Amino acid sequence: MVQAYNFLASWQLFPEKCNFQSGIAPKSGNYKIESIKNGKELSISINWVSLENEAFYSQYNIYPDGAKHPFDNQELADAIVCEIVNASEIKTSFYREDELILEVVNEILGNGYMRVTQQGLNEDKQPFTNTEIYHKQLSVLPYSSSAGSVAIRPTKEGVIKHKALSAMEEQTNMQLNQIKEQIELLARQAQEIRKRKELSMIIYDAKINFKPQIGQTYHLYENKDTTHFLSLVAPQEWGGSGPFKQFVASVQLLADHTWREV
Numbered sequence: 001m002v003q004a005y006n007f008l009a010s011w012q013l014f015p016e017k018c019n020f021q022s023g024i025a026p027k028s029g030n031y032k033i034e035s036i037k038n039g040k041e042l043s044i045s046i047n048w049v050s051l052e053n054e055a056f057y058s059q060y061n062i063y064p065d066g067a068k069h070p071f072d073n074q075e076l077a078d079a080i081v082c083e084i085v086n087a088s089e090i091k092t093s094f095y096r097e098d099e100l101i102l103e104v105v106n107e108i109l110g111n112g113y114m115r116v117t118q119q120g121l122n123e124d125k126q127p128f129t130n131t132e133i134y135h136k137q138l139s140v141l142p143y144s145s146s147a148g149s150v151a152i153r154p155t156k157e158g159v160i161k162h163k164a165l166s167a168m169e170e171q172t173n174m175q176l177n178q179i180k181e182q183i184e185l186l187a188r189q190a191q192e193i194r195k196r197k198e199l200s201m202i203i204y205d206a207k208i209n210f211k212p213q214i215g216q217t218y219h220l221y222e223n224k225d226t227t228h229f230l231s232l233v234a235p236q237e238w239g240g241s242g243p244f245k246q247f248v249a250s251v252q253l254l255a256d257h258t259w260r261e262v
Helices: 002-007 155-203
Strands: 008-014 026-036 039-049 057-060 065-070 079-086 089-096 099-108 114-121 126-138 219-223 230-231 246-253 260-261
Touching: 002 026, 002 099, 026 126, 155 230, 155 246, 155 260
Parallel strands: none
Antiparallel strands: 008 026, 008 126, 026 039, 039 057, 065 079, 079 089, 089 099, 099 114, 114 126, 219 230, 219 246, 246 260
16 A cells, blocks of 8 residues: 555645546535555545535545455445556546546645546436646644545535535635735835835935925925925926936925825
């Protein structure tokens, strides 16, 4: 079971990265793979939630020895074959009366994600391919869930857990959004303070022939020698060309003795 080590984890679904040609599209899901019976079997636990907030659960065990074994869920298949191809791929095939009806390939991608590809025939006997992408969870939940389960059946336990998860997700998302808004507000405030500080440094380094009053508006100009001066005269009030290289900004002195651009 050493080759299956990379798969042994609880994986969380990326709904936006999935592609479904058959079945119910998921809103969220998890896919848990465990080693049981001293490494002789793999336990696959699946729990997922549809876009209509229906909870589904599936669990089955497989022998990854490449041999055909009876399958518990006779409604889906009567036999199953699982093979660990290498450390990055596990292939599971489902049979009914010796006919291959579904093939599931689990692959570890280069970025560490797990891709689950399902190929089979839908109810109209037309071929389909469903692709799911998962990322490994850092903390393992007390149950597992997935988007495209092999044996799908709704359970009361799954519905109860989903309601609790939905409430938790709604509350934590609301709190995270509030924190995000506060961070964005603080960032805007910090940027505004930085701009006022930079402008104030220029003004206090400029030539001022009068005592500025708090709340009054003045006009900052740049001289031809790149120095600055503060004036009571607005650009349009100079008549012709003023004694400056360029107009910089109209500014106002605040109570904290910083300057802001008007």
